[in-house]
Amino acid sequence: MIFAHEIPAGSHLYSGEAARTKRTIESRAAEVLSAQGYEEIVTPLFSYQQHENFADRRPLIRLNDADNHEVSLRADSTADVVRIVTRRLGRSTQTKKWFYIQPVFTFPTTEQYQVGAEVIDGEFVDVTRTALALMETLDLHPLVQIANMAIPKLLSEKYGVALEAIEVMHLDTILASGHPWIESLVHIQHPRDVQNLSLYPADLAAELSRMVEAAGALEREDILFSPLYFARLRYYDALVFRLFADNTVLATGGTYTVDETNAAGFALYTDACITQILQKDTHG
Amino acid sequence: MLTIALPKGRIAEETLMIFSEIFSGAFTFSGRELIMEQHGFRFLNVRNQDVPTYVEHGAADLGVVGLDVITEKRLEIIDLLDLGIGRCKVAIGIRNEETLDWNRPDIKIATKMVNITRDYFARKAVGVEVIKLYGSIELAPLVGLADAIVDIVETGNTMRENGLKIAEDIMDSSAHLIANPNSYYAKKEEILDLHEKIAGVIGDA
Numbered sequence: 450m451i452f453a454h455e456i457p458a459g460s461h462l463y464s465g466e467a468a469r470t471k472r473t474i475e476s477r478a479a480e481v482l483s484a485q486g487y488e489e490i491v492t493p494l495f496s497y498q499q500h501e502n503f504a505d506r507r508p509l510i511r512l513n514d515a516d517n518h519e520v521s522l523r524a525d526s527t528a529d530v531v532r533i534v535t536r537r538l539g540r541s542t543q544t545k546k547w548f549y550i551q552p553v554f555t556f557p558t559t560e561q562y563q564v565g566a567e568v569i570d571g572e573f574v575d576v577t578r579t580a581l582a583l584m585e586t587l588d589l590h591p592l593v594q595i596a597n598m599a600i601p602k603l604l605s606e607k608y609g610v611a612l613e614a615i616e617v618m619h620l621d622t623i624l625a626s627g628h629p630w631i632e633s634l635v636h637i638q639h640p641r642d643v644q645n646l647s648l649y650p651a652d653l654a655a656e657l658s659r660m661v662e663a664a665g666a667l668e669r670e671d672i673l674f675s676p677l678y679f680a681r682l683r684y685y686d687a688l689v690f691r692l693f694a695d696n697t698v699l700a701t702g703g704t705y706t707v708d709e710t711n712a713a714g715f716a717l718y719t720d721a722c723i724t725q726i727l728q729k730d731t732h733g
Numbered sequence: 734m735l736t737i738a739l740p741k742g743r744i745a746e747e748t749l750m751i752f753s754e755i756f757s758g759a760f761t762f763s764g765r766e767l768i769m770e771q772h773g774f775r776f777l778n779v780r781n782q783d784v785p786t787y788v789e790h791g792a793a794d795l796g797v798v799g800l801d802v803i804t805e806k807r808l809e810i811i812d813l814l815d816l817g818i819g820r821c822k823v824a825i826g827i828r829n830e831e832t833l834d835w836n837r838p839d840i841k842i843a844t845k846m847v848n849i850t851r852d853y854f855a856r857k858a859v860g861v862e863v864i865k866l867y868g869s870i871e872l873a874p875l876v877g878l879a880d881a882i883v884d885i886v887e888t889g890n891t892m893r894e895n896g897l898k899i900a901e902d903i904m905d906s907s908a909h910l911i912a913n914p915n916s917y918y919a920k921k922e923e924i925l926d927l928h929e930k931i932a933g934v935i936g937d938a
Contacts, residue, residue: 594918618811618917620928638921675918696791696915 459559461720466730470723471562475550477586478564478717482548485579487566490547492529494554495520502528502683508555522554527714528684530567531707545569562719566702571713573688573704574666580700580715581667584692589725591692591699592671595664596678598685598703599656600634604677607652616679623677637674640664663688690715695728697721735774735916735923738793740781744908747818748797749776755930785810785911794916795924801885801906805846811912813928817935819908820887823849826897827881828874833900835859837880843873844883853883853903871895 456462463471479489495514499521500506510522523529526549534547548566555561564583568576577593584591605612610631614622624631630649637643643661646654657676664672680689680703689703699722702715739745749760756772763769769776777793785808788796795813801823803812823846827833833840835857843864844850854861864879871891873879885906886892886899910931917924 592919618914620811620813621815636921636925638918673918673921678918693915693918696913698915 457558459555459557461560461562463723467723467727470726471719474587474717474719474722474726475564478548478583479550481583481586482564482566482579485546487546487548488542488544490530490534490549491551492523492526492533492549494523496523496529497521498528498532499524504681504683510554510556523551524553524555526551526553526563526565526716527567527705528707530565530714531569531710531712534567535569535708535710545571564717564719565714567712567714569710569712571704573690573713574663576702576713576715577663577667577690580690580692580702580717581669583717584699587722587726588729589694589699589722591694592673593667593669594673594675594678594691594693595660596675596680596689596691597656597660597687598680598689599659599687600653600676601679602686603652603656608650612679615677616681618677634676637676639674640672642674659688694725697725699725734770735795735920735927736777736793737774738777738779738784738787738796740784740797740908741778742781744781744797744799744819745778748816748908751816751931751934754934788911788913791913791915794913794920795927796911797908798911799885799906800909801846801849801904803909803911804904804906805848807848808911809914811914811917812909813912813924814910814932814935816908816910816931819906821906822886822899823883823903823906824886825881825883825900825903826871826874826886826892827900829896829898831880833881840881841879842881842883843870843879845870846883849903850883871897 497518497520499509502525503509509524512520514520530547530549546568550564552560552562566576566579601612601615604610604615608626608628610623610626623635633648640661643657646658649657660674684705684707685703686706687704690701691698692700698718700715700717704713739748752760758772760771762778767778777787779787782802784796784798785802785806787793788810789808797816799819825833838860839862840859841862841864842850843866845866847863847865850863851861866873870882870884873882874897875895881900883903889899892898912924
């Protein structure tokens with residue numbers, strides 16, 4: 450039985466203070482991003498290409514168009530934005546910096562409001578700075594976690610550590626790989642823990658060095674390093690970041706490749722930010 | 734300070750014995766105490782099935798929970814270490830006088846572990862109707878509610894006493910030390926230090 454006032458699990462109903470907070474987040478984000486030269490875009494809710502972004506397609510809400518081609522509700526904005534701006538709008542605009550304020554939907558009835566930004570040929574440090582500037586304007590101060598998707602890929606493809614073990618961070622299996630440097634790699638938590646790159650094979654050392662350079666450029670004390678963290682979205686292929694506070698992920702982003710276009714971007718999770726802001730207002 | 738959720742009962746006691754061995758002190762919940770602080774750790778005394786909830790939501794940084802629960806609940810946690818305690822199996826049980834007929838198109842299974850059961854039978858390409866029960870699973874085949882059960886087996890006594898036998902093992906389980914992913918990233922040094930100490934003690938045992 451469904452009650453007249455019932456809303457599906459995973460969907461959101463905002464009113465009063467919560468709705469005002471949502472509007473504030475979105476307006477401030479629009480101001481900050483416009484001031485930094487980003488153009489706004491609103492992409493279709495329906496998409497033909499969503500399945501290409503997900504290793505596991507179960508989260509997609511799928512239906513069919515009039516010709517029985519598979520269509521999904523947008524579960525991720527990044528790849529669609531990049532494809533649209535490079536293929537559809539590419540000839541008519543020189544803009545490389547885009548932002549969007551729109552929700553994504555996953556099976557069965559989860560909706561998530563997001564503010565996203567994508568920069569064609571963009572740099573990791575620039576988009577991370579922008580995401581942190583947005584957090585600052587919202588008076589949110591999350592921990593900054595940096596990882597590098599090239600490291601889990603190297604470990605799996607070249608050094609025999611199963612990607613499944615890395616995905617779920619099965620520590621016993623990872624340590625059992627027996628490499629003389631694996632324990633040091635697992636223990637890395639801060640940029641200062643990566644002082645002796647000669648411990649690692651050259652390819653891993655190069656990827657760790659990219660993390661160190663990025664952390665140095667961000668000039669923050671609170672950066673966490675997680676070289677074994679694995680992001681589940683297919684297109685992330687190098688440096689990524691997560692901003693989290695109190696077990697809540699407020700934003701994620703990084704550098705990626707979609708259809709041979711290199712870009713960098715992030716998504717700010719509006720619902721999580723609303724919760725954090727309201728909690729702060731309640732508990733101080 | 735690290736907060737650790739422990740499942741009430743024997744596994745909590747055995748885990749706390751490991752802490753006593755490492756930190757040379759008394760690690761015990763007194764009476765009906767639900768929170769105990771000792772040696773810079775805060776222990777929570779919770780029901781077995783609730784341990785993953787405390788860890789997943791970040792109310793506890795770490796927890797001790799069976800591999801069967803981790804598999805059943807498909808948890809987004811970090812599996813740090815097999816503690817080697819609370820060993821048991823997840824198995825299919827049937828009545829003593831029967832054999833499990835894999836060719837039947839409609840096997841009915843009673844269980845608490847719906848996901849483990851569905852996955853196991855799906856891998857064998859056998860259609861199954863899973864009936865969710867919350868306790869006394871052994872009763873189901875005896876009264877015709879189900880053809881078989883999927884349940885935790887430690888000694889096999891409960892099944893034997895109810896006229897059931899093991900038809901097939903599904904998986905081995907034991908208590909694992911798990912971590913909330915964000916706690917792991919934010920408190921990695923403390924967590925890995927503890928991991929190393931516990932691994933040392935259970936390695937020596």
